[in-house]
Amino acid sequence: MRREQTLADRITGSAVWRSVVRHGYPDTQRNQALIIASNVFLHIHPVKIKRYATKVTYTFCLGGLSFFMFLVLTMTGVLLMFYYVPSADLAYQSMKDIESSVTFGQLMRNMHRWSAQGMVIAVFLHMCRVFYTGSYKPPREFNWVIGVLLLVVTFLLSFTGYLLPWDQLALWAVTVGTNIGGAAPFVGEQVNMVLRGDFEIGQSALIRFYTLHVIFLPLAAAFLMAVHFWRIRKDGGISGPL
Amino acid sequence: MAEIAQQTPGGQGFTPIDEAKRQRLLELVRGRAMARPTDLAEDEVMVWPSLVVVEAVSAAVFLLILTVLSVMVNAPLTARANPNQTPNPSKAPWYFLNLQELLLHMNAGVAGVIIPTVALVGIAAIPYIDRSPLGVGILGTSAKGRRIIGFTFVYTTVVIVGMILLNEQSGRTVFGLAGFLQENLNTPELINYQILPVLIIVFWIGVLMALVQRLYRPTRREMVIALFTGFVAAFVVLTISGTSFRGEGQDLTWPWNLPLEHH
Numbered sequence: 001m002r003r004e005q006t007l008a009d010r011i012t013g014s015a016v017w018r019s020v021v022r023h024g025y026p027d028t029q030r031n032q033a034l035i036i037a038s039n040v041f042l043h044i045h046p047v048k049i050k051r052y053a054t055k056v057t058y059t060f061c062l063g064g065l066s067f068f069m070f071l072v073l074t075m076t077g078v079l080l081m082f083y084y085v086p087s088a089d090l091a092y093q094s095m096k097d098i099e100s101s102v103t104f105g106q107l108m109r110n111m112h113r114w115s116a117q118g119m120v121i122a123v124f125l126h127m128c129r130v131f132y133t134g135s136y137k138p139p140r141e142f143n144w145v146i147g148v149l150l151l152v153v154t155f156l157l158s159f160t161g162y163l164l165p166w167d168q169l170a171l172w173a174v175t176v177g178t179n180i181g182g183a184a185p186f187v188g189e190q191v192n193m194v195l196r197g198d199f200e201i202g203q204s205a206l207i208r209f210y211t212l213h214v215i216f217l218p219l220a221a222a223f224l225m226a227v228h229f230w231r232i233r234k235d236g237g238i239s240g241p242l
Numbered sequence: 243m244a245e246i247a248q249q250t251p252g253g254q255g256f257t258p259i260d261e262a263k264r265q266r267l268l269e270l271v272r273g274r275a276m277a278r279p280t281d282l283a284e285d286e287v288m289v290w291p292s293l294v295v296v297e298a299v300s301a302a303v304f305l306l307i308l309t310v311l312s313v314m315v316n317a318p319l320t321a322r323a324n325p326n327q328t329p330n331p332s333k334a335p336w337y338f339l340n341l342q343e344l345l346l347h348m349n350a351g352v353a354g355v356i357i358p359t360v361a362l363v364g365i366a367a368i369p370y371i372d373r374s375p376l377g378v379g380i381l382g383t384s385a386k387g388r389r390i391i392g393f394t395f396v397y398t399t400v401v402i403v404g405m406i407l408l409n410e411q412s413g414r415t416v417f418g419l420a421g422f423l424q425e426n427l428n429t430p431e432l433i434n435y436q437i438l439p440v441l442i443i444v445f446w447i448g449v450l451m452a453l454v455q456r457l458y459r460p461t462r463r464e465m466v467i468a469l470f471t472g473f474v475a476a477f478v479v480l481t482i483s484g485t486s487f488r489g490e491g492q493d494l495t496w497p498w499n500l501p502l503e504h505h
Contacts (some may be wrong), residue, residue, distance in 0.1 A: 010403060017408075026290055026291070026415055030286045032289075032290040032291070032460045033288070033290075035290050036290050039408060042289075042294070045289045045293060045294075046289060047288065047289060048286040048287065048288055049286060049287065049289055049292075050286055050287075051285040051287050051292075052285075052379070054287060054292050054293050054296055056296060056300070058379075060374070061296070061297075061300045062300075064297060065300070065304060068300075068301050068305075069349065072305070072308065079418070088323075091255065092322045094322065095319055096319075099319065101315075107309075107312055109304060109317050110311075110312035110315065110316055110317050111308060111309070111311075111316035113311040114308060114311050114312055114315070114317070115308055118308070120337050128329075128474060131383050131470055132381050132383075132391070132467070133378070133379055134376070134377045134378040134379065134380070134383060134463065135379075135459065136368055136369040136375065137367070137369060137374070137375055137378055138373055138375070139372060139407050140369070141369035141373075143368075144366070144368065144369050145366045146373055148362060148365055152362065154279065155338075158335065158337070159335060159338070162335050166321070166322065167318075167319050167320040167321060167322060167323055168320040168321050168323055168324060168325045168327070168329055169318060169319075169320045170323060171323035171325065172328065172329055172332040172333075173323070173332075173333060173334050174333050175332065175333050176333060176338075177335065178344060179343070179354075180334065180338065180341055180350065181354070181355070182356035183345075183349075183350030183351040183353075183354045183355060184351060184355040185351045185355065186354070188355075193402065200325060201323075202325075207344070212289065219398040239378050239379050240378070240379040241379035241380060
């Protein structure tokens with residue numbers, strides 16, 4: 001007896017649907033393989049992995065959470081950029097506007113702030129997990145080095161974002177922070193000048209931190225993450241007992 | 243096993259088994275043979291759905307937690323930036339407060355730049371120092387490795403808390419040694435606040451390595467575990483000290499006496 005065509009069948013059988021999704025429902029191994037291989041976002045994964053690599057108590061999802069928070073930060077960050085003005089005169093007022101008159105502005109800002117703190121913690125804990133499971137050992141040496149660079153970029157992303165609210169907390173935290181950098185032997189003054197663009201934190205520092213925060217460092221992080229994720233696969237997937 | 247032992251070769255009805263010479267299975271010993279069954283490496287699952295489900299669920303759970311947190315707790319926004327009004331204490335973001343804590347005890351260049359640079363380069367160099375495949379995939383490598391983690395954490399915490407308290411007592415003069423050297427030998431700042439603190443840090447790292455060597459007879463991997471754990475413990479202890487125990491003038495105080503402006 002032939003089954004009656006449901007609405008779902010009509011949709012998934014239509015020319016439009018089939019032009020987008022080139023495989024059937026993933027309930028066979030063939031379609032499960034195709035869905036991973038033919039989707040640009042999913043093809044970061046191989047089609048099959050070792051069973052132990054799916055164990056939550058091995059990775060605690062920390063690397064994935066770091067990436068997830070990077071995505072949340074990118075999305076909320078773009079929304080905040082619609083309203084934030086990187087000018088020493090207007091920045092603080094635009095923060096006030098985001099908090100009081102932008103729909104969901106306060107929520108977006110809170111999510112951005114808390115996931116930024118969360119990302120620093122997750123990246124650090126991820127490093128600890130990778131270390132304590134010995135996952136840096138050959139052939140994964142270089143990916144560990146990339147990971148250390150990503151830790152540094154994460155610190156810098158958080159630090160450059162710290163100045164943007166242009167409140168007392170921001171100004172003085174960054175003053176202390178850049179003073180630490182300025183204490184570098186031999187090149188301290190130059191480092192400080194490059195960071196601040198002036199003798200004290202002002203408009204030039206704000207625009208530098210803003211540009212680093214919204215363009216340069218996220219691109220650097222994305223670039224390093226691409227290498228990091230690619231190398232996981234090339235080095236044989238995530239580590240496991242030999 | 244017993245059946246195998248009882249089997250007679252060729253089935254030609256040879257002499258019955260001599261009970262005294264009979265081999266028995268006493269126990270099974272976990273071997274370290276070169277050719278081990280490759281179950282773990284062969285045991286594969288489809289990424290869709292096995293891994294994708296884990297990712298989707300953890301992303302959803304975490305997004306929920308983050309959203310609830312963001313609805314309930316507002317990000318701090320203090321008064322407008324004012325270069326003429328320095329808050330006391332002024333603090334860096336929390337993840338740099340470990341460096342700010344170090345800064346109280348020695349030269350700023352050493353505490354703020356040289357030590358973190360050496361630490362980061364050292365961490366990046368770990369895979370080129372410890373290359374043996376020993377213990378991959380096992381948290382802490384071995385029971386001994388896990389004991390070393392615990393020991394190092396306690397050791398580092400005690401040493402750092404002790405040093406902070408002692409140096410605070412001496413008015414942050416490298417336990418009074420800096421003043422003593424300067425008065426008696428007229429030593430320059432380079433020795434008092436740069437070389438001397440570094441030597442003290444190197445000394446405590448040396449003591450840690452000697453203790454771990456004596457107590458545990460570690461492999462190279464386990465020694466690296468001790469050093470890395472020392473770094474993590476130092477990072478944590480110094481960060482807690484910097485965030486929660488430094489009040490006005492960066493003097494030691496209790497967390498509940500701190501001004502509320504810092505996040």
